Amino acid sequence: MPIDYPSRIPLARLPTPLQPLDRLTEKYSTPHGGPRLWVKRDDLTESGMSGNKLRKLEFIAGAAREGGCDTLITCGGIQSNHCRTTALVGARLGMRVQLILRGEHSGTSDGNLLVDQLAGASCAFYSPREYFSRQAELFDYWRDFYQQRGHRALCIPTGASDGLGIWGYISGAEELLGDCREAGFEPGQIVCATGSGGTQAGLTLGCYLLGASTRVTGFAVCDSAEYFQEKVRQDVAEWADGREGGVDPAALDVNVNADYIGPGYAIAEEPVYRTIAEVANLEGILLDPVYTGKAFHGLLQELHRGSYQGCENLVFVHTGGHFGLFPHREHFGFLQ
Incomplete structure (x- = not known):
């Protein structure tokens, strides 16, 4: 169904690229297979203003x-x-x-x-x-x-992250699904970091409005899975308030994985820093220890556990944050 967007000021350089992660896919494939990994490069929305x-x-x-x-x-x-x-x-x-x-x-x-x-x-x-x-x-x-x-x-x-900001990733979901169609597939899974809930809310609602069967999963970087499930539904409810043919937030499938938060918000442990280094080394992509590094580390652990069997294509939405990498420089001593 066509989506009628409210007023916006074009600021981002869109569309951002959809890029295969073939070296990581090869490394983390299991004897039973697994999905091909892709990344939606929303870290490239703009240079200084980059990110979701x-x-x-x-x-x-x-x-x-x-x-x-x-x-x-x-x-x-x-x-x-x-x-x-x-x-x-x-x-x-x-x-x-x-x-x-x-x-x-x-x-x-x-x-x-x-x-x-x-x-x-x-x-x-x-x-x-x-x-x-x-x-x-x-x-x-x-x-x-x-x-x-x-x-x-x-x-x-x-x-x-509210009923207005959610429009950003309703639009983002429409763009991402269009990218995937051009590449010849519909993603079985879309994965992102979840820190305030708005990106996950927009992706979840966008896929729902566009009739996609794709499952959206947010890897929490703080709080609990229950908190973010409620927060996503609150944002959707605010978006739907007063709108004709509104969406029942309770009908949405809101998936949150809160198993990889670690010691707390903006606090990472060595495995996360090693994942950041590995992704940079294999794919030339920078993640950060607060959001994308934790989420991608969780994604790789779930791949190892076989959680995505039956999914042919998985897209990780890179929400940016590379400026936040540099204050953590002392945690990369293992590179010396």
């Missing part, structure tokens, strides 16, 4: 412009890919950006935080306890701060 967040921000920026906003306010960790992308989007569109960041600034800027500052975003730092306990209050404070100075702000939730 840019697809969502196209629609959020469209809504901001329609609403007469000149300021974007959002939140995330100090090494948030979403905050970095929002900072660069704001710079490109001539909008102010206020970031509500979780964690204490050490005084040294690296990775995504360095890019935030280069892009001219205003950064406010809060302890994790204050960040989580006062998040709604902090958004209100900064929105009022800018309003008192004659500016109109749009507040963007964590990861741009």
